[in-house]
Amino acid sequence: MDERWLQKQVRNCLRHYGYDDEMMPLGKDEWRDLCAHIAAAKEKHRDADMYELVHDAVYRFITSA
Structure with missing residues (x-):
């Protein structure tokens, strides 16, 4: 699975919920965990x-953060 594509999808989804990279910056571990999940x-x-x-x-x- 292409991780860059997946990160783009996650970013778009976060924007859908009203978040952006500045409001909710994700660390490398969080990106890895989300992509793995x-x-x-x-x-x-x-x-x-x-x-x-x-x-x-x-x-x-x-909701868990």
């Missing part, structure tokens, strides 16, 4: 839409 979810649910997986992961990240 999304990749694992895709492996588990191969037919799932990436858009939904990204939104689910970002929502969980925001």
Whole structure:
């Protein structure tokens, strides 16, 4: 999975929820964790839409942060 593409999707999703890079800067560990979570979810649910997986992961990240 292309990590740059995935990070772009996560950034777009964060903007959807009203956040930007300055409001909620993510460290390398947080990026790695989010990308790993999304990749694992895709492996588990191969037919799932990436858009939904990204939104689910970002929502969980925001609500637990």
